[in-house]
Amino acid sequence: SRQVREQLPRLARRGLTLYYLPAYAPELNEVEAVFQVLKQYEMPERSYHTLAQLLAAIRRALASYSQRLHRRGQKPCPGA
Known part of the structure; x- marks a missing residue:
């Protein structure tokens, strides 16, 4: 925004640098890799009749993804 751009010199003097990210950058968000595996391999069905079925x-x-990671010695998903 204009307000942020106006404050950039002041922020820089205080040692703060802002980095602008592209509007869509899934490679910068670690959870996107998990979502990709879940969507492509763990949840091949794309239609559910109820919210309960989807959940x-x-x-x-x-749970399946977490077990697979555990077998590989990797850290499982939180809450899985």
Whole structure:
């Protein structure tokens, strides 16, 4: 915004640098890799009749993904 741009010199003098990110940059968000695996492999079905069915599918996918990571010696998903 204009207000932020106006404050950039003041912020720079205080040692603060702002980095602008592109509007869409999934490679910069670590959870995107998890979502990709969940969508492509753990949840191949794309249609659920109820919210309860969708939530159950998400829980199963997260648990399965977490188990796969555990077998590989990687850190599992929180809450899975």
